[in-house]
Amino acid sequence: MIDFNGARVVYANGACALDGLDLEIAAGEMVVVVGLSGAGKSTLLRAVNGLVPLTSGDLRVAGRSVRQARGRALRLLRAEVGMIFQDFRLVRQLRVLDNVLVGRLARVAAWRSVIGAWPKHDVDLAFDALERVGLLARAYDRASQLSGGQQQRVGIARALAQQPSVILADEPVASLDPVTSKQVMDDLTRINRELGITTLVNLHDLDLATAYGERIVGLRAGKRVFDGPGAGVRAADFDRIYGRSAPSDDRQEARGER
Numbered sequence: 001m002i003d004f005n006g007a008r009v010v011y012a013n014g015a016c017a018l019d020g021l022d023l024e025i026a027a028g029e030m031v032v033v034v035g036l037s038g039a040g041k042s043t044l045l046r047a048v049n050g051l052v053p054l055t056s057g058d059l060r061v062a063g064r065s066v067r068q069a070r071g072r073a074l075r076l077l078r079a080e081v082g083m084i085f086q087d088f089r090l091v092r093q094l095r096v097l098d099n100v101l102v103g104r105l106a107r108v109a110a111w112r113s114v115i116g117a118w119p120k121h122d123v124d125l126a127f128d129a130l131e132r133v134g135l136l137a138r139a140y141d142r143a144s145q146l147s148g149g150q151q152q153r154v155g156i157a158r159a160l161a162q163q164p165s166v167i168l169a170d171e172p173v174a175s176l177d178p179v180t181s182k183q184v185m186d187d188l189t190r191i192n193r194e195l196g197i198t199t200l201v202n203l204h205d206l207d208l209a210t211a212y213g214e215r216i217v218g219l220r221a222g223k224r225v226f227d228g229p230g231a232g233v234r235a236a237d238f239d240r241i242y243g244r245s246a247p248s249d250d251r252q253e254a255r256g257e258r
């Protein structure tokens with residue numbers, strides 16, 4: 001579904017954010033990307049929907065080369081890719097339902113939504129998406145009346161309403177408390193399993209990443225330095241990803257359990 005091939009991204013200021021990245025992600029996989037601030041996690045995600053252009057190398061999403069995508073091809077690509085943001089990016093004064101319908105804009109002619117004439121099919125999809133995140137009862141509330149965790153679930157529903165092949169979530173729980181973070185990660189995991197949507201999640205928190213990452217990709221300075229199941233992350237891997245030892249694993253090392 002996603003295939004990075006020697007992908008390099010160098011920003012105009014000379015910062016090299018992806019440094020010859022090779023990474024293949026199969027349809028239906030859920031991958032958690034971890035790494036230090038500045039490792040290139042957001043760049044990796046933005047490259048997938050063509051927001052950040054590759055400087056060299058190649059990237060294919062659902063069989064299409066992102067590098068060559070312009071105009072209509074780029075719009076088609078972006079329609080396949082749903083985004084979830086750290087700061088939710090809801091229109092707070094709009095109803096929850098309308099925020100979810102925004103996800104349909106990638107698929108529906110814009111004039112219809114402007115005059116409020118959403119086809120029934122789209123409204124049905126929006127309700128279905130809200131049901132999947134347990135917020136059907138809040139459809140007619142303003143988004144601003146919801147808690148942070150609920151707002152992020154509306155963000156997930158909006159991505160779902162788009163009927164994407166790929167969901168990208170950039171630090172989706174960084175603004176949430178630990179308990180709410182787990183609930184949102186549970187939602188993402190369940191949706192990945194139920195609908196088989198290929199899901200890429202950036203997380204700062206390695207504990208959360210190892211708990212949810214069936215597959216974890218560790219980035220450091222734009223390179224893949226770890227790729228494996230969350231349960232298999234060892235002290236040496238932590239060191240490779242973060243450039244220092246994990247405090248808890250240090251004790252294991254001292255006991256010779258490594």
Ligand SMILES: Nc1ncnc2c1ncn2[C@@H]1O[C@H](COP(=O)(O)OP(=O)(O)OP(=O)(O)O)[C@@H](O)[C@H]1O
Nearest residue numbers: 011013015016017036037038039040041042043044
């Ligand atoms: N728009 C930009 N213009 C110039 N340089 C950028 C831009 N965006 C990111 N960078 C640089 O590219 C590198 C990777 O940044 P990126 O935002 O992808 O990292 P990240 O892993 O998402 O970090 P964080 O955990 O802080 O979100 C960094 O050196 C950063 O300074």
Ligand SMILES: [Mg+2]
Nearest residue numbers: 041042043170
């Ligand atoms: Mg980032």
